[in-house]
Amino acid sequence: MWDYSDKVKEHFFNPKNAGAVVDANATGEVGSISCGDALRLTLKVEDETEVILEAGFQTFGCGSAIASSSVLTEIIKGMTLDEALKVTNQDIADHLEGLPPEKMHCSVMGREALQAAIANYRGEEWKDDHEEGALVCKCFAIDAVMIEEMVWANKLRTVEDVTNFTKAGGGCASCHEDIEAILEKVLAEKGEKFDPEAAPVTKKPVVAEVKGPLTNLQRIKKIEEVLESLRPTLMADGGDVELVEVIGNTAYVNMTGACSGCQMAAMTIAGIQQRLMEVMGEFIKVVPASEMKKLVNIEVA
Amino acid sequence: MTDIYLDNNATTKVDRAVVDVMIPYFLEQYGNPSSIHKFADGVAKGIKNARQQVQNLIGCEHDSEIIFTSCGTESNSTAILSAIKAQPNKKEIITTTVEHPAILSLCEALEKEGYTIHRMPVDRAGRLNLEAYKKLLSDQVAIVSVMWANNETGTIFPVVEMAELANAAGVMFHTDAVQAVGKIPMMLQDTKIDMLSLSGHKLHSPKGIGVLYLRRGTRYRPLLRGGHQERGRRAGTENTASIVGLGKACELALEHIEFENTKVKAMRDRLERGITEEIPHCFVTGDMDNRLPNTTDIAFEYIEGEAILMLLNKAGIAASSGSACTSGSLEPSHVMRAMDIPYTAAHGTIRFSFSRYNSMHEVDEVLKVMPGVVATLRKLSPYWDGDGPVVNPEQAFKPTYA
Numbered sequence: 094m095w096d097y098s099d100k101v102k103e104h105f106f107n108p109k110n111a112g113a114v115v116d117a118n119a120t121g122e123v124g125s126i127s128c129g130d131a132l133r134l135t136l137k138v139e140d141e142t143e144v145i146l147e148a149g150f151q152t153f154g155c156g157s158a159i160a161s162s163s164v165l166t167e168i169i170k171g172m173t174l175d176e177a178l179k180v181t182n183q184d185i186a187d188h189l190e191g192l193p194p195e196k197m198h199c200s201v202m203g204r205e206a207l208q209a210a211i212a213n214y215r216g217e218e219w220k221d222d223h224e225e226g227a228l229v230c231k232c233f234a235i236d237a238v239m240i241e242e243m244v245w246a247n248k249l250r251t252v253e254d255v256t257n258f259t260k261a262g263g264g265c266a267s268c269h270e271d272i273e274a275i276l277e278k279v280l281a282e283k284g285e286k287f288d289p290e291a292a293p294v295t296k297k298p299v300v301a302e303v304k305g306p307l308t309n310l311q312r313i314k315k316i317e318e319v320l321e322s323l324r325p326t327l328m329a330d331g332g333d334v335e336l337v338e339v340i341g342n343t344a345y346v347n348m349t350g351a352c353s354g355c356q357m358a359a360m361t362i363a364g365i366q367q368r369l370m371e372v373m374g375e376f377i378k379v380v381p382a383s384e385m386k387k388l389v390n391i392e393v394a
Numbered sequence: 395m396t397d398i399y400l401d402n403n404a405t406t407k408v409d410r411a412v413v414d415v416m417i418p419y420f421l422e423q424y425g426n427p428s429s430i431h432k433f434a435d436g437v438a439k440g441i442k443n444a445r446q447q448v449q450n451l452i453g454c455e456h457d458s459e460i461i462f463t464s465c466g467t468e469s470n471s472t473a474i475l476s477a478i479k480a481q482p483n484k485k486e487i488i489t490t491t492v493e494h495p496a497i498l499s500l501c502e503a504l505e506k507e508g509y510t511i512h513r514m515p516v517d518r519a520g521r522l523n524l525e526a527y528k529k530l531l532s533d534q535v536a537i538v539s540v541m542w543a544n545n546e547t548g549t550i551f552p553v554v555e556m557a558e559l560a561n562a563a564g565v566m567f568h569t570d571a572v573q574a575v576g577k578i579p580m581m582l583q584d585t586k587i588d589m590l591s592l593s594g595h596k597l598h599s600p601k602g603i604g605v606l607y608l609r610r611g612t613r614y615r616p617l618l619r620g621g622h623q624e625r626g627r628r629a630g631t632e633n634t635a636s637i638v639g640l641g642k643a644c645e646l647a648l649e650h651i652e653f654e655n656t657k658v659k660a661m662r663d664r665l666e667r668g669i670t671e672e673i674p675h676c677f678v679t680g681d682m683d684n685r686l687p688n689t690t691d692i693a694f695e696y697i698e699g700e701a702i703l704m705l706l707n708k709a710g711i712a713a714s715s716g717s718a719c720t721s722g723s724l725e726p727s728h729v730m731r732a733m734d735i736p737y738t739a740a741h742g743t744i745r746f747s748f749s750r751y752n753s754m755h756e757v758d759e760v761l762k763v764m765p766g767v768v769a770t771l772r773k774l775s776p777y778w779d780g781d782g783p784v785v786n787p788e789q790a791f792k793p794t795y796a
């Protein structure tokens with residue numbers, strides 16, 4: 094069974110605002126019955142102020158779909174429509190104290206129902222802007238459709254390319270076979286052949302690989318260099334990384350910004366470690382700086 | 395109330411008697427069966443005994459036709475890969491759309507390597523069309539692999555008859571009997587089945603032990619080569635304790651096979667009748683006339699399976715579902731799709747699978763809980779209004795695809 098947070102269970106077992114709002118003046122219906130999730134969100138909006146007075150949901154779906162719907166209605170009650178439009182699926186997931194990667198689409202469905210309901214109130218037509226495919230990368234919750242689109246749009250050729258563009262495959266790496274299968278399929282459609290040995294279209298490491306043993310100073314400088322090269326990617330997600338200390342072949346780092354407290358922080362650290370080892374050609378362990386205290390204590394003792 | 399376990403097609407509790415016969419093989423007779431000293435001198439005898447106990451349950455002619463493996467999946471892979479390696483010129487495989495992933499994923503991989511896979515469809519009751527099957531049999535076919543009983547619905551396929559047809563056409567026949575062994579009587583020596591897979595943990599022995607039955611004379615290539623274990627047909631040091639445990643479990647299964655088909659079946663029937671009479675808009679999936687005695691798979695329309703399971707779990711009841719959400723995939727179970735069960739029902743299928751450890755009292759407990767669970771979720775469903783589904787549900791609620 095899924096490892097649901099207590100908050101998800103709370104909203105599933107005691108859902109808030111279940112059922113349709115009487116005298117609703119906004120309705121959003123989204124989902125896909127073939128995927129097993131569908132949601133109707135009904136709102137009562139005060140015309141003068143555009144404040145959401147009441148929100149109700151009806152959901153066909155699993156535990157996290159029901160919990161996402163329930164928490165959504167709690168979040169948006171009392172908001173103006175413009176405020177509500179700023180609610181992201183991550184907000185929904187955060188209010189639930191996180192969702193398993195396979196279940197993030199439940200929070201996406203919540204956000205879309207909200208957008209659809211607001212469009213309905215304003216007499217606009219809401220169009221879904223993405224199609225959802227089977228989940229490929231469980232570390233970063235990337236689905237097949239997303240990977241296919243990126244491969245098409247950016248003429249990607251290797252697994253490394255896919256990781257650089259979508260993050261898929263950048264964590265535990267167990268989805269690389271599936272990513273190769275997608276590359277094979279898309280490249281075949283383009284009349285090309287997938288070659289696992291092909292040079293990636295994406296830029297090769299900005300940092301030159303190291304040959305031979307390193308002095309401690311060289312090692313620290315090199316680590317800084319690699320972190321610098323990874324920084325733009327982290328910052329694109331609103332996060333950052335800072336090198337705190339290097340002891341032997343262990344690098345202590347602080348994950349800052351959106352990276353701190355992010356569920357993916359452990360994955361990101363694993364990714365940084367992987368990159369460091371590739372460039373430096375030696376074993377490097379990357380550890381959150383918060384772990385350093387323990388180590389110092391041990392050494393003092 | 396103690397918890398009620400109705401998920402025996404997923405796995406079973408190990409019988410106490412099975413655990414008891416295993417323990418000496420961890421603590422005393424832990425020697426390698428290939429060694430010659432007193433730590434090992436009882437082991438070979440224990441394994442031989444287990445082989446005969448398995449032989450008795452499946453009714454094969456020789457105990458040397460039993461090859462111990464690590465699981466049902468290994469047995470399945472060994473069977474299919476052996477057939478194609480031994481007959482490199484034959485490039486076709488016949489199977490069904492409702493097999494376990496242990497067969498389907500392997501076939502998908504072989505398809506990429508150039509094999510032609512014939513996946514026979516099933517009708518709405520999960521039955522195969524034998525006329526279509528006959529037409530597929532040819533000298534191009536390396537192997538037919540058809541499950542004896544379906545894990546989700548319990549539907550039994552006519553594998554004995556299908557093996558006869560394959561044999562007449564000179565084609566090897568394998569059956570994944572992981573769900574059937576121990577639940578229905580079988581006498582393999584009277585059939586033309588060449589290979590059969592079974593798994594220990596489905597019949598009250600531990601996980602991590604399986605068997606491939608290999609009819610004497612069937613052309614064979616091992617999956618694992620190495621030592622002389624299992625007469626060179628499956629190398630690797632024997633999992634002695636589990637082999638002995640599986641033997642004991644087979645002996646017990648044979649003793650209880652009548653119980654399974656009378657008492658266990660009566661529990662299943664009572665639960666099924668109670669639910670379908672009490673709860674509107676639900677139906678049993680699969681072939682009602684040809685089913686395992688312990689399994690019922692019921693589709694509850696307009697609600698979703700994982701949500702049902704979470705509420706059941708809260709009430710102390712364990713079952714499983716064919717819904718997409720329980721597996722993390724987007725599609726509901728391939729078995730439900732193959733039977734053309736509508737999506738609004740396929741996502742709400744719940745499988746209750748019994749064992750000899752269940753009781754009528756437990757059935758009554760589930761019958762008390764189930765109507766409330768279904769009603770709670772239907773209250774939340776956009777397809778439901780008051781006491782019944784909304785009029786013309788597919789029209790009344792048409793979500794934008796997201």
